Amino acid sequence: MARAVTPKRKAINTALAWAVGLLIFFPILWTILTSFKTEAQAINDPPIFLFFDWTLENYAVVQERSNYMRFLWNSVIIAVGSTIIGIIIAVPAAWSMAFVPSRRTKDILLWMLSTKMLPAVGVLYPIYLLFIELGLLDSRAGLVIVLMLINLPIIVWMLYTYFKEIPGEILEAARMDGASLKEEILYVLTPMAIPGIASTVLLNIILAWNEAFWTLNLTAAQAAPLTAFIASYSSPEGLFYAKLSAASTMAIAPILILGWFSQKQLVRGLTFGAVK
Amino acid sequence: MSLRNALRAATAVSTITASGALAETITIATVNNGDMIRMQGYTDDFTAKTGHEVEWVTLEENVLRQRVTTDITTKGGQFDIMTIGMYETPIWGANGWLVPLDGLSAEYDADDILPAMRNGLSHDGTLYAAPFYGESSMIMYRTDLMEKAGMTMPDAPTWEFIREAAAAMTDRDNDINGICLRGKAGWGEGGAFITVTANSFGARWFDEDWTAQFDQPEWKEALTFFVDMMAESGPAGYATNGFNENLSLFQQGKCGMWIDATVAASFVTNPNDSTVADKVGFALAPNKDGVEKRANWLWAWALGIPAGTQKEDAAKQFIEWATSKDYIELVAAKEGWANVPPGARTSLYATAEYQEVPFAKMTLDSINAADPTNPTVKPVPYVGIQFVAIPEFAGIATEVSQEFSAVYAGQQSVDEALEKAQAITTEAMEAAGY
Secondary structure (H helix, E strand, O other): OOOOOOHHHHHHHHHHHHHHHHHHHHHHHHHHHHOOOOHHHHOOOOOOOOOOOOOOHHHHHHHHHOOHHHHHHHHHHHHHHHHHHHHHHHHHHHHHHHHOOOOOHHHHHHHHHHHHHOOHHHHHHHHHHHHHHHOOOOOHHHHHHHHHHHHHHHHHHHHHHHHHOOOHHHHHHHHHOOOOHHHHHHHHHHHHOHHHHHHHHHHHHHHHHHOOHHHHHOOOOOOOOHHHHHHOOOOOOOOOHHHHHHHHHHHHHHHHHHHHHOHHHHHHHHHOOOOO | OOHHHHHHHHHHHHHHHHHHHHOOEEEEEEEOOHHHHHHHHOHHHHHHHHOOEEEEEEEOHHHHHHHHHHHHHOOOOOOOEEEEOOOHHHHHHHOOOEOOOOOOOOOOOHHHEOHHHHHHOEEOOEEOEEEEEEEEEEEEEEHHHHHHOOOOOOOOOEHHHHHHHHHHHOEHHHOEEEEEOOOOOOOOOHHHHHHHHHHOOOOOOEOOOOOEOOOOHHHHHHHHHHHHHHHHHOOOOHHHOOHHHHHHHHHOOOEEEEEEEOOHHHHHOOOOOOOOOOOEEEEEOOEOOOOOOOOOOEEEEEEEOEOOOOOHHHHHHHHHHHOOHHHHHHHHHHHOHHHOOOOOEHHHHHOHHHHOOOOHHHHHHHHHOOOOOOOOOOOOOOOOOOOOOOOOHHHHHHHHHHHHHHHHOOOOOHHHHHHHHHHHHHHHHHHOOO
């Protein structure tokens, strides 16, 4: 029997949720606020919260100095491209693991996940040399491939979890009705797993968008995404925190907006199977 | 078509082809320092003079170092010019990773480069990177607080004087710290500062046989002095303070003295950013009474060409433009003499207008007082003042500086840190075959 929630308890829970939410959001809020300060205000001690002369000067400087749209476009192509290719590869892989598992399926899943445990810098040189050989350095195609491979274990794992929730009998019925394997995956499984696939897509776009190690190390002037855009405003000698904050705000704004509008799918995706 | 027309057409085609072949787009990796950003703003001047376009890749210092090291060791060819420092240049030059800058034009006047900079950016007498700007370190102090403390800063003070003045200037009730110094872990941050401090107490990283020297009394004396002085007069949490944190404190009027890079002088005297712009004095970095070496370093951000670039000529033209006397005059005309890149050319310091810049003389004196080949009192087998120009140093010094930062944070004693530093360094040097 479900336990009754008293109004008092509900109020406490709501307040706690808001407090935790604000705590998590505070660094982002602070970055956004700092982007509207002068450099002197940005470093003021004690820190100034809201009452300062708001200025758009930092945004103007960043716009003047950097080709923001090029960085943004690179980010979009790399994040979306790597996710789409990852999904195309992961759907059949997750299907086979969920519906026709072998004795080694669990081992394969764990092995795939274990590749995430290797520090990226450990394979920097082999990948860099490979990229030189293949002419992929500073190319969006190269980054799409690398980020797709990096995120593939997570995509497969997430899809596997969703597919496991779908009764195998439905697919069996489709097969008995004469559906081929391709038709079974495309017209029966995929439509049923759309919510799961959508949340996987969103999460992987965010992961690819935020990836900084490979995007910084494998790009130069042409394929650099927004991570490189932010890095270009970090300075060891000189206080440019307000400009850095403006660049950061411009870099995270698209993904924040995407996350805001798709939070329902994201929460559903992240909690899928956690509560039965 | 007549012969004349045919010749005209052939000439036109060859001209277009030739100009197409001459105009290149070069890619330059650089850091986000004020002078570098200013240079990016003047790229059009270079393009107008040469026809070459420039693509900039600006990165944070440590990311840049990792990025260009990866590229140059794998011959990735991503960059035609790299912004590198005095630490990398001689090592990379010795490895054949950089194009020697020995064919520079007569107008460029390579002999005008400050000798200290030229030596630090050369290997076996060959220049491998041209200094864009150079720096040493010096004392920046609040003239009003010094006066209030009833003291007068000498041009060349001792550590004993600095400690006494710091204590006298400290006013905890008004949030004023007598002295602000780097304590942040990292070989180029707190590691650099404690190394030059140790030099000025007569300590050294290695003896002539490459044996680590942290078990010697000079290191203990230097580190103990530093920790005690900062406990008396330094800001809270200085173990995590680097250049930027101290700059912020000084600009807000919370430091009586700050010993750091000479390029900071233009920041702290800029009234747009600094609340104490008109109350700043300068002096040479201190030394322990009786020790001839001072705690000042030598550094340059320089432009080098990676071996294997396909655009060597265009890259050389850019370096000649960016590090030339003309460039200095261009910046001076547009933004004033206080904003020209300092510490690279002798002629700059002979310019009457630049001599009026308040920190010009002290910057030159500090640079001239730095000798990378004799950084400390006792003989050493290495080149470098705040670093040791061997490939292993960055890794070792980062670990050692972490141990020192733990002392500053009160997590361990001076003796414990020095013992660990000795062990870390000895092990790494043995593994490297020294």
